[in-house]
Amino acid sequence: MDKTVRGRFAPSPSGRMHLGNLFSALLAWLSVRRAGGRMVLRIEDLDPERCREEYARQLADDLRWLGLDWDEGYEVGGPHGPYRQSERTACYAAAFHVLEAQGLIYPCYCTRAERLAASAPHRSDGQAVYAGTCRTLNEAERAQLERTRRPAWRVRVPDEVITVDDGLQGRYTQPLARDCGDFILRRSDGVYAYQLAVVCDDAAMQVSQVVRGRDLLDSTPRQMYLYRLMGWKIPEFYHVPLLLAPDGRRLSKREKDLDMGALRQRFTPEELVGLLAFWAGQLERPEPVAAAELVREFDWARVPREDRVVTGLL
Structure with a gap:
């Protein structure tokens, strides 16, 4: 190897x-x-x-x-x-479809104002954490929203702590659901998000x-x-x-x-x-x-x- x-x-x-x-x-x-x-x-x-x-x-x-x-x-x-x-869009699309086939992603129709609504929890640094508003929408609700909005697509995150053993900063832990929430993989304009692209690359x-x-x-x-x-x-x-x-x-x-x-x-x-x-x-x-x-x-x-x-x- x-x-x-x-x-x-x-x-x-x-x-x-x-x-x-x-x-x-x-x-x-x-x-x-x-x-x-x-x-x-x-x-x-x-x-x-x-x-x-x-x-x-x-x-x-x-x-x-x-x-x-x-x-x-x-x-x-x-x-x-x-x-x-x-x-490299084809590479990102291939990874996106792998996750889609596993049922791990879902469309999100929230506007920016809705994403930043006070009902969403916030991290200590002031950044909003997505509240999961669109995570449980049924097909009928999605079809209704689809008429007026193009969705972004998010990946579901588990309720677990991810640990990074950084070579310089040392150990860093993050409760993924609490401090991050479901995050965007593809924007509503079709552009793939940095988080997916950097991992694929x-x-x-x-x-x-x-x-x-x-x-x-x-x-x-x-x-x-x-x-x-x-x-x-x-x-x-x-x-x-x-x-x-x-x-x-x-x-x-x-x-x-x-x-x-x-x-x-x-x-x-x-x-x-x-x-x-x-x-x-x-x-x-x-x-x-x-x-x-x-x-x-x-x-x-x-x-x-x-x-x-x-x-x-x-």
Whole structure:
């Protein structure tokens, strides 16, 4: 059995990458290269309204500028393509129909306002949890609603606790029904949801190690549930700290915080990699270094769990 570590970086081409994206990309790349594995670059362009080809080309150029290469994926090809989510709809449809045949999904006709109604329980972070309104509709009720609304489709979740043994954050548990509820697999416009797409893609591309931002940790139990339903092997997860502005907000593409356009004007690749490596605990002080020079000494034990505040750059 092939035990080669297969990692991936899977950005969304909805804008120029920012410092937080680069932080995750560098850690994912270093982890794979340290293990002598293979790196995949997948383009997560599910949302046709926000994603553009020009951004995909730009992010590939930005990664190469930093010295972060990949073995399979966008602009490279490989045996597990296509490597763009917009070209993988048939894969998602196949998984959707497997779950449908098991009686695990159902149509949901609720509007956004109805989903957020006060009758629904809420998680501690303020996000609404679906109350299961459409879960028990009979055929006649569904037919009546179908006349005026196109449904989204949800998967039924069990009343059980899912445990994630994260390689960096440690053990994380989530009561799936209480803290998540039945979640959407396909939107009412026919677009497949991220939770289904990311599981299908990582399984099909034989990804064995997922490195991504800590903000996605609470979505991992949902994905593990889908892996289990499909009978696919669950990868290792490493959820890395977020980079925050001095006021505590997360860096984002929308607010143009330290995006690559500005960063490439201010830093050399080595200077920028040195900053990222310092925040990742791989250097004692920020100093110029090529990404390849960090591979041999990379150690997950030195990566901090807590979010890092970026100072002196904004």
